[in-house]
Structure formats: structure tokens, C-alpha cells
Amino acid sequence: MTEDRARLHTAVLVAPSKERRKLRKQRRKAEARLHAEQRRAALAAAKAKAEEERAERRATVYLPKSGEPGAARLRTPGRFHLTRHQDTSATLAGAYPFVAEGGLGADGVFVGQDLYSGGSFVYDPWVLYARGIITAPNVVLAGIVGSGKSSLAKSLYTRSLPFGRRVYVPGDPKGEHTAVANAVGGRAIVLGHGLNTRLNPLDEGHRPSGLSDAQWASTVAARRRDLIGALAETVLARGLSPLEHTAIDIALTQTVWENDVPILPMVVDHILAPSKDADGRLAEDGRLVGHALRRLVAGDLAGLFDGPSTVAFDPSLPMISLDLSRVTENSTLISVLMTCSSAWMESALLDPNGGQRWVIYDEAWRLMSHPALLRRMDAHWRLARHYGIANMLIFHKLTD
Template sequence: MTVNDRVHAAVLVTPHGERRRRRRARERVASAVVTTTRQADHAARQARRDDERNERRATRLLPAAGEPGQAALRMPGRFRIPKHQDTSATWDHAYPFLAEGGLGPEGVFVGQDLYSGSSFVYDPWVLYQRGLITAPNVVLAGIVGAGKSALAKSLYTRSLPFRRRVYVPGDPKGEHTAVARAVGGRAIELGPGLPNRLNPLDAGHRPSEILDERWAAEVTARRRDLVGALTETVLDRPLTPLEHTAVDVALAAAVRTATVPVLPMVVDRLLHPDRADDVDHRLAEDGRLPGHALRQLVAGDLAGMFDGPSTVSFDPSLPMLSLDLSRVSQNPTALSVLMTCSSAWMESALLDPDGGQRWVIYDEAWRLMQHPALLRRMDAHWRLARHYGIANMLIFHKLTDLENVGDAGSANRALATSLLANAETRIIYRQETDQLGATAAALGLSRTEQALLPTLGVGQGLWRIRDRAFVCQHQLHPEELSLFDTSSRARSSPRASERTLPSADSASSRLQSR
């Protein structure tokens, strides 16, 4: 190779070697950066491990055998729980060591939640304000002697300090009379031979801030509905259009005669209409059957109760008002008529938006729902409960009582079923085994809840509040127990005058046994 050849080779080789040296230099710098980063991360992880180790060493743990010392509740060995294996379907709605949180502390104390051991508190208005329920109505069912009546009485009496009032539009057995008098309210006893008399055509309690024209229209509509309902109840059938006209004309004529009409005036105008109203001379014939039907309230077995001006007045300021219908409890027609008249007499106060929050108790509801007029009135009250601040409570023995209302597919059966649908609080006390299937189907109970019902003791109930379930033991004060006791007649001696109320000690022992 010549000198010129070496010069040309140097020119061609030198740039390539320079690029390689630069590339290696960059690789060494990158490797150094990666090494430095790894070392920093390793140092940080080591520091965290050292901190955690030091924290564990500084933490004092309870020994497996328990704390040392006398009476330290030490155990001889580790606490072991036997393993339990099951399918995911069984554990779908359960998890160990968890309990229902309850409904909160606001409301009326009821008793003890048997699953969580905490106090059980319930108030329909509070739950409605919190959005947990959409309707404040309550359905309460249980066999005789299960304690459902005592629960209803304690719920509404314990609500009185919260400025709630209680209305019982019809008490077929007179169970709420003593309670009403004990809390400073009033119990009006109605029946043949008693001095109390109610005029169902009274204008009633007038709500505040209502115009005269609107009030007159409401009173007229209420009187027309009442007279029609009474007539249908006695006739046991709906009125025909001609009979409706005759009743409306007779009622209008009675109102023209007196500012506050009474039923005898309406009966007289039905049987003997005014000539000015009887243009085609057919009113007497059209109103003959309604007139004779209403005459039973004036001159029949219900004479003296609704055939004159009222001897008692409705006082909305009283904490409790009950209408005792025990004198006519054995007469279904008389009981229905009394309930229709009494509910209409109280309706103006019930539908007062400024009347505050009120309990309306329908005891022995299976009797009331047999009459279409009463059933329609109850349904209207339940649908308007939220607007008027009313919490209706329907009390009966078993849910299959709803199946005895009207024929299958009838309007009355639909109304009775809607009462249950419009109550998101369902309290079920002990049921007989033959009622479990129907009860579970009506309320959508699970198999566990269905199997629980026949095992419930006295005062124990399954509370279904919307989609939540509780098992509560109702607790009574000894004075409440003596006042609410409905089984005293069965246990009393033949000489009723010598019967005494249970003492506080005996009542307390009975409560503990429950």
C-alpha cells in the first residue's frame, strides 16, 4: 500500500469510529442515569421497609393468650370458630357480624330489635320526611292475643307528646274508650238508649282560611255523599239515577228549610216532596225506597242517635277523640251506618290541611271493609293521607280478610287491595300456619320471613318497611300494660266489680316473660 492509499483510508475510517465513540458515550451516560434511578428507588423502598419495621416494633399487640394479670379474662388457648361451608345462594344476603342499622333515633320508642339488640324507633312522618317511605299509612295484622292492639295503642299514645292527635272514627269493641279518657281526650258512646246524638248533616269543623263559596260547596257535596252512602248501606245496593235525583232534591229542600238540616227533614221531603220541586209528579215514587231506607235511622232501631241536632261537638284541640260503637257491634247494618255517619262527622277535621299530624285508627277493619260505602271513604282518606298529614292504621287479624271483600275481580276487592298497596309499613304478628302462604304472597316475604311468623311470641312482630325487614319485641310500661290489656275480661273473676288492675310488680313480671 502506498502513502496515498493510507491517506485515503484514514479519511474514510475516521468519521465512522467517531460516531461509534459518541454512541458508546451516550450509552454509558444512559446506563448511569438508569443505575442512579434504580439505586434511588431501592433506597426509598428500603427506607419505607425500615419505617414499617420500626412502627411494628413500636406497636404493642395483645398476646394471643390475653393480657397478663389477675382477672384479665385470659383464655387458655386461641379462640377458634368452626368453619361453615355453604353455597353462594345462601350467603347472598348475609354476612357475618353485620346487623341492620335501624331507622334512626328520631320517633317513638317501640321496643327492642331482636337481631341487633338496639332500640327500635318508628315514626311514619319522620320516615316520610327522610324519603324512606312514600306513604305514612300502616297495616297491622295478627291473631287474637298476639299483642297487636297494645302495639297500636302505644304507637298513638306515645305520639301525643310530639303534638300528634288521634281519631278513632269507629271503635266496634270499645277498646279505645279508656285510653281516650286517660290521655285527656274524649270518647263518645253511641247506641240505642244513650244520651249522645250526632247530626251527620252538621257542617262540621271549618278549616281556616277557606272562602265562603268553597266551604258551602264542600258542605253540600259532603252531605250529598253521606245521604247517598247511608241509603246504599241500608238498601244494600247502589242507587239508581232516579233515586239519586230524588235524594238530591230532598236534601236541597231540607237545606232551604233550615240552616242545619237533620235527617228527619230529608226523609220527609223524600216521602212527601214539595210541589214546586215535583214538576212531573214522579219524585214521590222515585224517592219512596230511599225514604223508607233512611226512615230506619229516624224511627227504626237506630232512632235517637242521628235524628236530631248534635248533643256533642267536635273539638279539634283534644289530643284524642274516639267514637265507641260497642253497643251496636252485633248488628252489622247498624255498625255500618254508625261508621258512615261518624266518619262523615269527623271528615271535615280530618281533611283540614292545618290540622297537624294525626293518627286515624280503623280497628276491626274486616268488619268495616264489608260495606262498599265505608270502603270507598277509607280509600279516599288513604290516598289523601300525605296531603293532609294523616297516618291511617288498619288493624285486622289476617291478610286473607281482604279476600272476603267483594267478589274476585270486583271494584270492592280492588279497593281493599289498594289499601294494602298504599301502606308501606306492614306489621305482621303471629299467624297460623294455614295463613303463611297467603301472607307471604301478599307481602312478598322470603322463605325465612314466612317460616318466622308462626314462631313469634306475644308482642313480637315482623316489621316490613318498604324493602327493609325488622323483628321487634314491643315493650310496655306497667301502667300501659294495665291500660291497654284487652284480655282482662277472660281472666277476670265472675264478680267484675271486685276486679282490680294489675300491680306494677305483676305487670313488670308479665312484661319480662313476654
């Protein structure tokens, strides 16, 4: 195809029907002359290019394979071979320093020293979010037992305190954040059987400005209904039917209408014995849900969430932790316990003007193992940026 484009073609566009012999010979001679000129031009160009390449080769100097002649020229009859080198990653990290990253900048909380570059590693979710490096301030911290997850989490949130941040631990199953809270001038609320401390997960919490009474009542009712539904699904280990949702909604509405401070035992009583149930069908629809929730107020977790809150949430403290180490039950009840305690604290954290705050979910696999509790946590995390909250999720491995 390239040769066809470089070839010269001639043709007569318009010719008389009866061309004379003399004119035809003249036309053919002109055609042959054009072809000859084109061949001579192509031959001259090829000859010039060949001469140029020969001149370039003559001007280029290459060292001989065996080296330059003369003394002290390191001549060798064989070729140069570079032996393979094998070493550890720690040694190669020094041999290849270009694999070290530049870091995330110097603004924020100092965490430690970078292993490869030797520089300081700084991490601050609010600073990185403001710079557009991350899309959300939430953090996931995973590691096997003994890898230093708790130490890293404590270092990160305690070093954030001088920057004006506050720390909240809505559920501490092992009680390891209690000493830290007391050391920084905060408070650790200990929950357990035989103690006088009670938390009411149905507390209204902080009321944002600009909401009317009707809007605020609707918001609180939706949050309470979502919490009770998630607790019931977790204890029953299944989803709720529409009839059971109706039973919970009617019982919660009746409890709020009759009491200024609704508590879980009141809701359970209205589920098991509705005040407006002429034919008894409503009580039958909510019977399983009522007995499931009864475990929280008269069973395994009695004395923890069955009354008004005996402690108040103080947003001025630098750190508040809910110590759940006194409760040693099965994993499902611990998950329910963490949900109730976190609901009490989260209702008080929904203040957009509360500043930048850490919320630490330790042993989060207990909550993530139940779909209903996971959906509730996901809905809360989606609003973290609006409220200035950075959630930290701590667990052992992703398969949890």
C-alpha cells in the same frame, strides 16, 4: 372465525394484464416470505407463552392432599369432610348476625326492641315520610286474635302524644280505647240506645280559610251527598240508580235551603214526601232509598243520628274516641254506625293547620266489606298527607 382473523392473507390489488414470468415469480416469493415470517412470529409467541406457564406452575407450591410431611402436621390419609349442621332459627340468628337490618333510624317514637339485632326499633310515619322512605303516612296493622294488634296500636299513638300529636278514634266497636282516652286527658264519647248523646253526620265541620261562601256550600253539599249515597248503598246492598241519586240530591238541597242545621230525618222526609213533586214520580223514584235510610233515624239506629249534635268537637284535646260498644246489632248496621260516626269526626278533621294527627280505624273490616264505604274511605285517605293525618287500619287478616 378466530383462526381466520389471525391468518395472514396477501393479494395484488393492481396488476398489469400481461405480467412477465420473472415479475410473477418475484411476487410469489415475496408472498411466501411474508407467510413464513408470520408463522415464525406466531410460533415464537406460543413458545414464550408456554414457557411462562411452565415457570408459573413450577413457582406455585401446593400442599399435598394428605398434608405436609413431618411431625405434628395433622396429616390424614382421607379427605376433610364438614358435617351438616341443623338448628333452630333462633340459634341461627345468632350464628349469622348479618341478617339483621339496620333499622329505620332513631328519630321518632320508640316501639320496641328488634328481635335479630337487639337494637331499638323506632317508627314515626311523619319522620319517615319527610325523609322519603315511605310515600304516605298511613299504616295497616293486621294480625290474628291475641297477636297484640291493639297493644301495638295503643303504644304507638300514646307514645306520639308527647311529640304534640293528637289521636282520634272515629269508631271503637269494642270500647277498648275509652280507658286510654280518659287516662291521657282526652274524651270518650259513648253512643248507644237510651243515651242522650247524638251526632249529626251532616255537620259542616271545619271551614278552611280562603273559600268563598259558594265554594264552601258546594264542598259541604258534595260531602253530604256522598255520605248519604254510601249509606243508602250499604243498607240496600246494591248500587243506586240515576233516579235515586236525583231523589237524594233534590231532598238534600231542599233540606239545606229550609234549615240552618240539616239532619238525617229531614232528608228522609223530603225523599219520601218531596215538597216539589206534582206528578208523584220523584217520590216513587226515591221510595226504596227513603225507606232504607229510615232505618237510621226511626229504626235500628234511632236516637243516635236523628238530631243535632249534642257534643262539640274539641280539637285541643289530646285524644277523642267514639265508643260504639253499647250498640249490638248486625254487622251491616255496625258498619253504617261506624260510617256515620267517622263522618262526623272526619268533617272536623279537615283542617290543614290542625297539626299531625292519628286517626285509628279499629275493626276496619266492617267498613271494608262494603264497596260504597270502602270507596268513601279511599277518597278520604288520599287527602291524608295534605291534612297532616296518619290513618291506621286495624283488622285481623288481609282476606277480611
